[in-house]
Amino acid sequence: MTGPVIVTDIARADAATIDALAEHGVATVHEALGRVGLVGAGIRPIQDGARIAGSAVTVSSWPGDNLMIHAAVEQCEEGDILVVSTTSPSTDGAFGELFATALQVRGVRGLVTTTGVRDVVDLRDMEFPVWSSAINAQGTVKATAGSVNIPVVVGGVTIHAGDVVIADDDGVMVVPRAEAEAALAASDTRVDKEAADREAYRGGELSLDRKGLRDTLTLLGVRWVTQQDYDAH
């Protein structure tokens, strides 16, 4: 379909699966999925300590224009995360505490945006978590058509409406909706493995031995030499 659209009634992943993914956090799910889905590190949290997951409601906006964010609020439901991208780069402050107020009332868990945001003192105070490209008071207009709930690119990653977005202090990642269950199972397995690793490291075991990395170093031609031998050659 061409032209601006607002897609309604999007499909979402299972709520319990989304909540369990939130508990695992970005780094674990990213590793468990095979190191995919990570949004570029240019999208940063404005707060410390928030860890959320939710279904993406996506916005494709004109730069410097937040009309389509206004349109998207109506499409948001309990447990969603609003994801905003612009058709060309813009760090204008397209979002602030008024939008956050409207979204919080609808049970939206947070915002991920390639734009800038403003009112950050208020956003932090009201505990509405935000990941953005910039903090910027620059105001925007409401004049240009865009789309809601079409695929958008954020930090090099394509996010479809209804995909599971996970965000915490490490960054933001996306799990395609159809892979949410598999991502959770793989994350559970990884957490068990890391628990065993942690126990071993607490006991003094070296990761070099536990992961067989001495062989890797040897295969790569790395040699262990005493300082005396090193200095002598």
Ligand SMILES: O=C([O-])CC(=O)C(=O)O
């Ligand atoms: O109204 C705007 O343009 C963005 C903003 O500052 C808010 O949501 O509070």
Ligand SMILES: [Mg+2]
């Ligand atoms: Mg404001």
